[in-house]
Amino acid sequence: MTEGSLLSKATQMSQSRLFVQLSVGLLLIAAGVGASCPIELSPSSVVVRYGDPVSVNCTATVSHDGMGWEASVGGIGITEVNHLPWNVESLTQWDISAFCFINANEQCQKNLNIIVYTFPEKIQINSTADSNGMMVEGEEYNITCEIPKIAPVQNLTVKWYNGDRIIESDVLEIIEPNNLKNTKQPVKLLSTFPFTPTRNDSGARFRCEAQMDLSPVGPHLNVSSQELTITVVFGPDVQCSNIIELMENESLEENCNIAGNPTPSVKWLKDGQPFNSTTPMRRENAGMYILEANGSLSVQKNIQVHVLYGPELNCPSIYMAEEHTPHNLTCTVEGFPEPVMVWYRDDEVVELPKTLTRLDAGHYLITASNNQSNVNATVEIIVHYQPSEIFELQDLEVHIGSTVELKCSSSGNPQPTYTWNYYQTDNVMEENEDGVSRLEIHSATAYNMGTYTCHAWNNKGRIFRTIKVTVIGAEQECPLEITPNPMVLEYRSRAQGATCSSTSAISTNVKRMYWEGVESDNMTWFTNTNEDWGMTPVCTATFQGIGKCHKSLNFTLYKKPDSVSIYHVHRLSSVEEGKEFQLRCDIVSIAPAQNVTVLWYKNQDILKETGCQLENNKTCKLSDVRSPVNVSATINVNLQRKDDEVVFRCEARLNLRLNPLPTTTSSTLKITVLYKPKINTTKLPKEIPVFRGYSEELVCEAEGYPIPKIQWHYNPESHVNVSKGKLTVSEPGIYNCTASNDVGSASHVVEVILKEDYLPLIAGFVALAVVAITIVFLLIYSVYYKNTKMRHYNFKNPKFSEHNGNVAHSNGDLQFPMTRLSTQCISA
Numbered sequence: 001m002t003e004g005s006l007l008s009k010a011t012q013m014s015q016s017r018l019f020v021q022l023s024v025g026l027l028l029i030a031a032g033v034g035a036s037c038p039i040e041l042s043p044s045s046v047v048v049r050y051g052d053p054v055s056v057n058c059t060a061t062v063s064h065d066g067m068g069w070e071a072s073v074g075g076i077g078i079t080e081v082n083h084l085p086w087n088v089e090s091l092t093q094w095d096i097s098a099f100c101f102i103n104a105n106e107q108c109q110k111n112l113n114i115i116v117y118t119f120p121e122k123i124q125i126n127s128t129a130d131s132n133g134m135m136v137e138g139e140e141y142n143i144t145c146e147i148p149k150i151a152p153v154q155n156l157t158v159k160w161y162n163g164d165r166i167i168e169s170d171v172l173e174i175i176e177p178n179n180l181k182n183t184k185q186p187v188k189l190l191s192t193f194p195f196t197p198t199r200n201d202s203g204a205r206f207r208c209e210a211q212m213d214l215s216p217v218g219p220h221l222n223v224s225s226q227e228l229t230i231t232v233v234f235g236p237d238v239q240c241s242n243i244i245e246l247m248e249n250e251s252l253e254e255n256c257n258i259a260g261n262p263t264p265s266v267k268w269l270k271d272g273q274p275f276n277s278t279t280p281m282r283r284e285n286a287g288m289y290i291l292e293a294n295g296s297l298s299v300q301k302n303i304q305v306h307v308l309y310g311p312e313l314n315c316p317s318i319y320m321a322e323e324h325t326p327h328n329l330t331c332t333v334e335g336f337p338e339p340v341m342v343w344y345r346d347d348e349v350v351e352l353p354k355t356l357t358r359l360d361a362g363h364y365l366i367t368a369s370n371n372q373s374n375v376n377a378t379v380e381i382i383v384h385y386q387p388s389e390i391f392e393l394q395d396l397e398v399h400i401g402s403t404v405e406l407k408c409s410s411s412g413n414p415q416p417t418y419t420w421n422y423y424q425t426d427n428v429m430e431e432n433e434d435g436v437s438r439l440e441i442h443s444a445t446a447y448n449m450g451t452y453t454c455h456a457w458n459n460k461g462r463i464f465r466t467i468k469v470t471v472i473g474a475e476q477e478c479p480l481e482i483t484p485n486p487m488v489l490e491y492r493s494r495a496q497g498a499t500c501s502s503t504s505a506i507s508t509n510v511k512r513m514y515w516e517g518v519e520s521d522n523m524t525w526f527t528n529t530n531e532d533w534g535m536t537p538v539c540t541a542t543f544q545g546i547g548k549c550h551k552s553l554n555f556t557l558y559k560k561p562d563s564v565s566i567y568h569v570h571r572l573s574s575v576e577e578g579k580e581f582q583l584r585c586d587i588v589s590i591a592p593a594q595n596v597t598v599l600w601y602k603n604q605d606i607l608k609e610t611g612c613q614l615e616n617n618k619t620c621k622l623s624d625v626r627s628p629v630n631v632s633a634t635i636n637v638n639l640q641r642k643d644d645e646v647v648f649r650c651e652a653r654l655n656l657r658l659n660p661l662p663t664t665t666s667s668t669l670k671i672t673v674l675y676k677p678k679i680n681t682t683k684l685p686k687e688i689p690v691f692r693g694y695s696e697e698l699v700c701e702a703e704g705y706p707i708p709k710i711q712w713h714y715n716p717e718s719h720v721n722v723s724k725g726k727l728t729v730s731e732p733g734i735y736n737c738t739a740s741n742d743v744g745s746a747s748h749v750v751e752v753i754l755k756e757d758y759l760p761l762i763a764g765f766v767a768l769a770v771v772a773i774t775i776v777f778l779l780i781y782s783v784y785y786k787n788t789k790m791r792h793y794n795f796k797n798p799k800f801s802e803h804n805g806n807v808a809h810s811n812g813d814l815q816f817p818m819t820r821l822s823t824q825c826i827s828a
Helices: 003-030 759-788
Strands: 039-042 045-049 054-060 067-071 076-079 083-088 098-104 106-117 124-127 134-136 141-150 156-162 165-169 174-176 187-195 205-213 220-224 231-239 243-247 257-261 265-270 287-294 298-314 318-322 332-336 340-345 348-350 362-369 374-384 396-399 404-409 417-421 428-433 436-441 450-458 461-472 480-483 487-490 497-502 510-515 524-526 538-543 547-552 555-558 563-568 574-576 581-590 596-602 605-610 629-637 646-654 663-665 669-679 687-691 696-699 702-705 709-713 720-723 726-729 733-740 745-755
Touching: 039 098, 039 106, 045 054, 054 067, 054 098, 054 106, 067 083, 076 083, 083 098, 124 205, 141 156, 141 205, 156 187, 187 205, 231 287, 231 298, 257 287, 298 362, 298 374, 396 404, 404 450, 404 461, 417 436, 436 450, 480 538, 480 547, 497 510, 497 538, 563 646, 563 663, 563 669, 581 596, 581 646, 596 629, 605 629, 669 733, 669 745, 687 696, 696 745, 726 733
Parallel strands: 045 106, 134 231, 243 298, 318 374, 396 461, 487 555, 574 669, 687 745
Antiparallel strands: 039 054, 054 083, 067 076, 067 098, 098 106, 124 141, 141 187, 156 165, 156 205, 174 187, 205 220, 231 257, 265 287, 287 298, 298 332, 340 348, 340 362, 362 374, 404 436, 417 450, 428 436, 450 461, 480 497, 497 524, 510 538, 538 547, 563 581, 581 629, 596 605, 596 646, 646 663, 646 669, 669 702, 696 726, 709 733, 720 726, 733 745
């Protein structure tokens, strides 16, 4: 039986056993057996080299009815022990499986993880190169690593080294058995490393290394092949351009690099003859060369050799010609690379035409250059020609009041003569000197604006140049004057004439002057005040230096309106307070509408100025119609009660250059302001006291238009008297005054508070107090009087010579003896 058949049969047995194990497991799960089995395997995993012995001990951790080993090799039947070893003296089955089981109520098992491996002692490296390791640069080669029987292949890694540097890994191909990458059987492997060598790879040392990692249980194994050293053959490689450029005295050898393995021999040929590549090159050595290089191959290359040297230039220093005459002026130049010859004039590159003109006269610089050097020469070309173009005279801007000079110069042979054409004024001076004409403008004004033409001529011809002078700060003046201007005439008034004339005193400045639309050259224009509404008369003239210009007569034909009226847009004569309304002013047949301003008056004061609108709602200012039209204006107004009986009017004013301005005023419009009542709370406060037994009059007054109606609201049981809006009350309570008219109503609540009148009682107390105080005062006074004013005499035992100091006396009193009296108050 072949190795493939055995492998197939073993695979089928393994699949059957796996099916049985899965079935048992499902039964155990269905029976409610726990996920773990009370069995311990020691060790739980084993890695065994093919043919080596193996021993695993199975221990039951619970009581059971028997245990055993199920294995394709060394199986043990049910045994009533707690420790049961599984021993195999020489394990030679690659796909072996084993598990220990016990019978405890239900049967359970634990699988043993077994890896059987084999690893070669050496591996072989080979290549598709020849036996000496010779490789041709640029061709692809395969370097292979042959690994004999090895298992399991899943744990294998192959690495490629160039010297000590890893360049590739895991490039595997299973040779035997084919396409069984997941098999546990030993297989023969081939790792291929494709390689395309370059010349820099010559001498490289390649090797492959097989590594098997069986950790953590098993060993880490590796084996390396012998080294494969290669030699790269290349060339000859001629590193040389198809075109070589050499400086004089340089050699060919210095400009080409020939490389190859084996080292090539080199030979140079020119015109079929050998040429020493170390010979210093001269310009005459330039030409086509053949380079032959012989090594592993024979190579030929055609090379164009150029010898470089700087330009050599030859030109005349002076050349004279007539304008428009073909010339024969030439310059010769030699050099390599071929020099580039350039003609310069005033630092600008020019190309000399075959026929010379006045513009070609002058000094020229001719340069000849290549990448080696450059040389130059000068040539003066003299051309007889008519006056050349005037370059210096350019358009000019000058500030008003400043002085400026215009310079006109032209080169010609013979020297040109100059004349000027411009609008002549007193502040312009002309001067000719040294072939240059100058025009000086002093204190420039608006009349100096315009064109200035300078003419230059000789016997060969004539040329001129025209420029424009702009005076900054001034506007171009047309030297025309219209009298009168402006002209404002009323419709159907007496016709007047306007005269147009030049403001210049120099008649040669004016070429032609006329009124546009007038056939004759009569310089007075007359108006027709009956129909010339849109007329804008224009006087036109052509001036030297200024050209054609014109001035317009500011002519206005106006008409006052036939009528001006003002009214409320809704034809009302009264409005409510605070509500905005609109007034309209109609102006009939007025012209021109563009000049109309409407003034609105409130009483005697100007309320506002507004514009107007045409009947098509177009703003009067934007209208181009100058004939009589009907216009109108509106204004929005908001009135308050203080504006009652206000009077409005509108006035149409034509803003023309007249004094006074034409105005027409409408009749007045009287507007009555209607407003809701407002109660006077000053006379009617929110709280009013009333004394018991007295009455109080409540006065409710309200301002409003129409005149408001006053009503009182109170408790019907209250005793009140109402007369003409006045309410007489004598009892406390809440009283509501309501004032109303057609516009609205207002109300005010008054609370009457009853108070006691203590005034009589207070007056009685005050009177009693006054009486009591009077009595007390009289008693005190009577006592005082008795003690001090009344005299008491005692005639018993008088002593005339003694004086009692306690009794008041005077010089007229007798010297009677006195005795002090004592006073006693006896209470009743």
